[in-house]
Amino acid sequence: MPRRFTEDTLVVASHNPGKVREIAALLAPFGLARVVAAGDLGLPEPEETGSTFVANADLKARAAATASGHPALADDSGLEVAALDGAPGIYSARWAGPGKDFAVAMERVRTALGDAPDRAANFICALCLAWPDGHTETFEGTVFGDLVWPPRGDKGFGYDPIFRPTGHAITFAEMDPAAKHAMSHRAAAFNQLVAACFGVSR
Known part of the structure; x- marks a missing residue:
């Protein structure tokens, strides 16, 4: 059985402000007393x-759970392009360079x-x-x-301006954040997480 989350503090193990915002928005319905980013804890x-x-x-x-003494939620995500044999894949952030x-x-x-x-x-x-x-629980x-060019929209982050989800005419970066949250890869993984560890089906 998956372990249930019962603590009142959760560390979001990310230094990416866009990713932290999305995860915090997805966590908002669960009334955690404190959601804090790893970057804010130094x-x-x-x-x-x-x-x-x-x-x-x-x-x-x-790493974040050990360093903070609190449960920590980490996300690793990226873009896989069929014609590039799945690249950039796990190197998606590195393709953006040191800056x-x-x-x-x-x-x-x-x-x-x-x-x-x-x-x-x-x-x-x-x-x-x-x-x-x-102890860990993982979901995917x-x-x-x-992909579309040129990049379109300013609401997302990362590769969102060039990614158009199947069945839609606009990119993730052109969508209202709530619409993206309803269908994104992060939402799909998050729905599994909350069902298993928060006892809520979404």
């Missing part, structure tokens, strides 16, 4: 040495694709909830779509 960012999204989420969650400039990352994707006709892509998200005693979600 926790260091561990090196992401895992070979999968799940492995990287696990190591980030464990984390996703305009650079999106241009790198466009250049790598060149004239390839296949623009299919998906976002994938792995979530790991870790407790200070070392995916959303499929295709």
Whole structure:
């Protein structure tokens, strides 16, 4: 049986403000007394040495839980492009360079694709909830779509301006945040998390 979350403080093990905002919004209905970002606690960012999204989420969650003494939730997510054999994948953030400039990352994707006709892509998200005693629960979600150029919209972050989910005419960055939250890869993983650890089906 998955372990239930019963504490009143949760650390979001991320230094990405956009990701922290999305996770905080998804956590809002659960009335946690305190949701705090790892960056606000001054926790260091561990090196992401895992070979999968799940492995990287696990190591980030464990590091934050150990350092803070509170349960920690980590997300590792990225863009997988079919014509690029799944790249940038776990290296999605690194494609943005040391300055984390996703305009650079999106241009790198466009250049790598060149004239390839296949623009299919998906976002994938792995979530790991870790407790200070070392116990973890992990979940994974995916959303499929295709890539568009030029980038469109200013509501999202990361690769959102070039990702158009299947069945929609607009990109994630053009969507109202609530609409994105209802269908995103992060939401898919989060729905599994809350059902297992918060006892709520969404």
